[in-house]
Structures are given as C-alpha cells and as structure tokens.
Amino acid sequence: MSFPRVADVVVIGGGAVGAACAFYAARAGLSVVVLEQGAIASGTSSACEGNILVSDKEAGPELSLAQYSQQLWRGELAEFGHLWEFESKGGLVVSARPGTQDNLAKLAQRQRAAGIDVELVPGGELLGLEPHLNPRMAGGAYYPQDAQVQPMLVVAHLLRLARGMGAVVEPHTTVTGFLRRGDAVTGVATSRGSIDAPAVVNAAGTWGGAIADLARVSVPVLPRKGYVMVTEPLPVMVRHKVYAAEYVDNVASSDAGLQTSPVVEGTGGGTILIGSSRERVGFDRSFDPRVLSAMAGKAIGLFPFLAQVKALRGYFGFRPYCPDHLPVIGPDPRAPGLWHACGHEGAGIGLSAGTGALIAASLAGTALGMDATAFAPERFDAHLATESAHV
Secondary structure, eight states, rough: OOOOOOSSSEEEEOOOHHHHHHHHHHTOOOOOEEEEESTTTOOOGGGEEEEESTTTOOOOOOHHHHHHHHHHHHHTGGGGGGGGGGGGGOEEEEESSHHHHHOOOOOOOHHHTTTTOEEEEEGGGGHOTTTTTTTTOOOOEEETEEEEEOOOHHHHHHHHHHHHHHHHHEOOEEEEEEEEEETTEEEEBTTTEEEEOOOEEEEOOGGGGHHHHTTTOOOOOOOEEEEEEOOOOOOOOSSSSEEEEEEHHHOOOOOOSSSEEEEEEEEETTOOEEEEEOOOOBOOOOHHHHHHHHHHHHHHHHHHGGGGGGGEEEEEEEEEEEETSSSSSOTTTTTTTEEEEEEOGGGHHHHHHHHHHHHHHHHOOOOOSSOGGOOOTTTHHHHHHHHTTTT
C-alpha cells in the first residue's frame, strides 16, 4: 500500500493514547492515519504495568477522567476486554503507621464524595485480603474498581480494530514538521512524505513537547523515568494491586530526584511485577541497579516472602510528565487544526480510553463525555502570564 497523502485526522503516536484516539476517531466515521516514529507501542506503553486506577488519584479533574475512562473500559469496550486481558483485580493501599492511615482515611473520604467505591480496612483484617502481606501494617483502603490490562495488547488490538474501520497505521515514520496556512495546521511533513489533514493529534507521549515545539506552541511535557522488576513465575501469592500509601504522594510530587515506593502485583502468567520509581533525568537510558535494589527492599517490606524469590529481569521506561500533573487534552487555539492528547505520566493506559473518546468527540463536533476544561493545552500560557505579572 502506498503512503497516504490525505486524511481527516493524523494521529502522531502509536502508543495506548494514540491507539485510543485512532479507534474512537475511526468509529466516528473519520479517515485516520496513525504515525509512529518507531515500532507500535515501543514507547511508554511497552514499559509499564498496564494499570487502570482510581485509588492513586485525588478528587479533581484527573479522577473525573479516570472515572469516565472506567465507564468506557467496563462499558462499550468490555466486549474486547479478553483481547487485552482486562482484570478487575482491585487495589489495596496499605499504611505502615497509624498517622499514615489517618491521612489515607481522609483521602478515601474525599474520593468517596466524588463517587469512588473505597472501603477502609483495619490492620487486623488486611491478611484476609492478602494473606502474605506483612502483618505489621496499621491498616489500608480497598478499591474494587482498580484494574489491570496487558498494555501492548491494548495498543495492538485498538489499532487492529481501527484498521478494520479504515484507519491506516504507519510505523517507523518520523514527523519532521507541520504544514501550515497562516497559524492553522493543515497537515504534517514526515520522513516519508507529507499528509494533508485538517486535524492533527499530538499523542506522542514523552515526545509530546517536542511535537508541540514543531508546531510553534508550548506544551511542557517532559520524560520521567521509572523502573519495573519482574519475578520468576509463582503460585498466586498476591491477589490485588498492593502499594504503600506513600505511592500516592510520589505520584503527585514534582521532585526531580529519585523517589521509590513499593508497588506489588501478580499477573496471569504467575510473575509478580514490582515497582515503583520516579526521577526526571531526561532521556538518560543508563541502567541503574541501585534503583532496583531500593525497590526490592521496599517490596520485601510489604511482602516478606519476596526475599526468597528470584527476579527474572528489570526494565525502565519514560512517562510523559506535566508540571501540574494533568494531561493535555483538546484543541490548541494557538495553532488551529492541532489537538493534543499527551502528558498522562504513569496513568496513560488507564486514561487512554477517556482521552480517545474526548478527542474523537471534539474532532467530530459532538458533545464531550465530560468537562475537559482543566486539560486545555493553552493553560500553560496563562500560567506563565500569571507568573510574569508577579515578577
């Protein structure tokens, strides 16, 4: 098939968010071309756990997007759930100290007021949920809505379904610039030729800021590095996604330095995934075993049996971080014809469904499934203007 030269929509990025945008746009009847600079799902989507979480989100816009995405994962996308191994395993957040449990209870109260199903668990009842958990934990909170998918299967099947509706997927194609008519974006220039399109979606993940730069607009998406460890296959030892309450603080932190907090969950294949770490070091691809050591030590603190378990491998990836911890979703008035769908950091898999649906509705001119004002791309310009006014 020859390289496409025209489309209704060009989606830049072949990860989970780009795939969801393509799926929903194609379903809306638009002709779609997906461009990926490497192999499909070769970025963040290939280096994460595949979480679909509400437990780690404070009440506010991101939690609302997570709830909207949950409706889609469990509703209109449910018929495909077996394709990407959707598992509604539930999440258990645990506290090592009474003071931390008090803070967790306050968070749960705010989340509950926003419509989240959460149950506080006294320390003495935790072993009923996780028999191999460290018995010294002070308490926890159980979130039955937390789920997991196999992220690369999400990408592969959403794109396959999109292709079935006419979409074209072009891997190993680098976007080198934008076609313009005045300020308006009218297509893209690539390493394989140009494509005319009245709408272009920047779903480039950690490269979202660089793509925005090509369009002469500012979207401050930066890479945030994170590691994952994988153990040898075991009988079922961990029933839920289990993590320490400090993980929520690290997700919301803007600290550039290394942060680790224990996250442990089993997989259908018997292996156990161990996280997590966060650090802003650009695209530094050096492998630091000290990070894995720190993660392992904290994971053993949650589940002592892990001290006797072999680790098969460790890997890392880069998460698209925004300074206000909210993704960038929607049309960019600074460059008409350009939409953004990036900056989801570690929540992109879970939020991809809602993001794709919002983008497709905006492209098609239909009603959005939720208020997306907080994700507006131009909000960063307003923030800079406010800062400048106070200098």
